[in-house]
Amino acid sequence: MSKRRERDRRRLTVVEGVREISHALAAGLVPSEVYICPEYCDEEGEQLIMKLETFAADQTAIFAVTPAVFAKIAYRGESGGLLMTIPYIALPLAQLALSANPFLVIVEGVEKPGNLGAILRTADAVGVDGVIICAGGTDLHNPNVIRASLGALFTVPIAEADTGEMIQWLHDQGIQIVAADPMATSYHMDAVLSGPVAVVLGSEAAGLTPQWLQAADISVKIPMFGVVDSLNLSVATAVMLYEVVRQRLNRTKL
Structure with a gap:
């Protein structure tokens, strides 16, 4: 189960460590299997074992x-x-529950588990309706994603889909596609982001593919005044998502 091939074959996500398991249980997830090594358990772990032994015992092999x-x-x-x-937790697009004013973040080809985990933490903080992952990249079910997300993997609705399917679904839902593109002519804070919106970001190495850039209703960039030419993906995501939050909060004050 430490290898992606085995996780994919069994369609199971590995959750390890006291903190991570506690987050998963708090989110209402039911484990399929539990593995305990008494020699490595401390007092906190032993308390969690007692909880696991009584938690959904009829559905869980220990x-x-x-x-x-x-x-x-x-x-x-x-x-x-x-x-x-x-069990794997990613949903099909059709099962994402959208609010009256949908707010989504889409990431394409994320390369690092730490980045994806940090994006999930931010997504949880801003209250998105869902995170949608496309074009492969890092394994959503990599234990390092779970660790970096601080449990947000278990609280934020997540979907996986290919790009074409996703673009068509967004159009059908009437959701504005906002692409983050360092070559854009407009800044992110100048775009109107208070309505139904999907913020789309690509990998640090390659950015968004032409398919997304062509499908976008608007492309925006984050102002940068230094020597480096890009931000860490999780940082750029946070900047974009909190601009949506800022605009929505301002609108509610009117």
Whole structure:
């Protein structure tokens, strides 16, 4: 389960560590399997084991394993002696529940698990209706994404779809597509973002593909005045999403 191929084959996400498992349980997720290595558990871990043993016991298989076995299935070492699996959580587009004024973030070809996890944290903070991932990139179910998201992977609705399907779905829903493009002529704070909106960002290395740039209702850039020519993707996402929040808050004051 430490390898993506095995996770994809079984359609299971690995959640390891006391903090991460606690977040998943708090979000109402039911584990498929739980693996416990008593030799690695501290007092906090033992308390969580007691909870796991009574939590959805009829739906969850619990295994006690040796340190040698745990080392083979864990992704990051000892992990507090606790690891569980949950079914893949990404939704099809049709199952995303949209609010009356939809607010989405779309990321294309994210390269680093840490970036995707940080984007999910920001998405949770601003209250998006969903995060949509397209064009592959890093594995959504990589344990490092879970760790970097601080549990937001379990609280933010997430969908995966190909670009063409996504663009058509956004048009059908009447949602404005706003592309982040460093070559744009308009700044992000000059665009009207208070209505139904999907903010779309590409990878740090390549940016958005032409398919997204052509489909966008508007392309915007973030002002930059230094020597470097790009921001970290998670930082750029936060700047864009909080501009949407700012405009929506201002509109409610009118």
